[in-house]
Amino acid sequence: MSQAGDHNNPRGFADWEKRYQDDDVASMPWFHPDLDPDLDGALRALNIRSGSVLDLGTGPGTQAMALAERGFQVTATDLSETAVKKACVLAEKRGLSIDFLQDDILESRLAQRFDIIFDRGCFHVFAPERRPDYLRRIEGLLRPKGVLFLKCFSHLEAGDEGPYRFTPDEIRETFGKRFRVQSIAHTVYQGNMDEFPKALFCVIRKPSPGGAHP
Numbered sequence: 001m002s003q004a005g006d007h008n009n010p011r012g013f014a015d016w017e018k019r020y021q022d023d024d025v026a027s028m029p030w031f032h033p034d035l036d037p038d039l040d041g042a043l044r045a046l047n048i049r050s051g052s053v054l055d056l057g058t059g060p061g062t063q064a065m066a067l068a069e070r071g072f073q074v075t076a077t078d079l080s081e082t083a084v085k086k087a088c089v090l091a092e093k094r095g096l097s098i099d100f101l102q103d104d105i106l107e108s109r110l111a112q113r114f115d116i117i118f119d120r121g122c123f124h125v126f127a128p129e130r131r132p133d134y135l136r137r138i139e140g141l142l143r144p145k146g147v148l149f150l151k152c153f154s155h156l157e158a159g160d161e162g163p164y165r166f167t168p169d170e171i172r173e174t175f176g177k178r179f180r181v182q183s184i185a186h187t188v189y190q191g192n193m194d195e196f197p198k199a200l201f202c203v204i205r206k207p208s209p210g211g212a213h214p
């Protein structure tokens with residue numbers, strides 16, 4: 001696992017596992033108890049009501065739980081074993097059936113493929129040199145025509161600490177060679193911050209085999 005200051009962690013992110021061991025998940029900046037409003041809107045707009053979903057970097061597991069409550073078949077993974085354990089306990093208390101697994105997306109051991117992947121705040125923590133690994137894994141984990149819903153910090157968010165910031169063009173450049181970037185909307189990242197960070201919500205589709213590319 002990356003530690004502050006190492007090659008894979010140039011922005012000095014805290015040790016995720018330690019953070020989930022030490023802190024109450026409901027106090028974390030990204031904690032949002034309900035389904036992310038941008039994902040909610042996109043599912044409605046695209047009329048997606050069922051299917052298999054990977055909630056990538058699930059953290060507190062709130063998004064996995066909200067999706068399971070809506071009838072999706074949910075797998076939820078995180079680098080932090082403790083995050084996964086805590087989320088699993090909460091989901092069981094709510095009577096929800098979710099496959100929780102500790103997994104590093106950059107070296108994922110997952111074997112199945114998904115209709116949908118939701119990434120709310122995971123991609124934007126990876127150093128630029130790890131992004132090709134991320135893209136390869138996402139491509140492998142999505143079914144043809146499957147959708148990645150990606151929420152990340154936008155270039156409009158001030159400062160350069162913590163998550164990387166992206167312009168819409170950078171998202172198109174990063175994903176456009178392998179995927180079809182369907183839409184990118186300016187939004188905010190709901191959570192516990194007094195002022196919600198500015199964010200992008202992106203709908204990115206894997207092409208069908210032999211389909212027009214991108």
Ligand SMILES: C[S@@+](CC[C@H](N)C(=O)[O-])C[C@H]1O[C@@H](n2cnc3c(N)ncnc32)[C@H](O)[C@@H]1O
Pocket residue numbers: 016017030031032056057058059060061062063077078079080083103104105106119120121122125
């Ligand atoms: C900003 S938090 C967002 C958590 C959750 N998606 C949410 O919206 O509440 C980022 C999450 O990504 C996880 N993470 C970081 N690196 C990861 C990796 N390589 N593989 C899987 N999860 C990772 C962290 O442990 C953390 O829970």
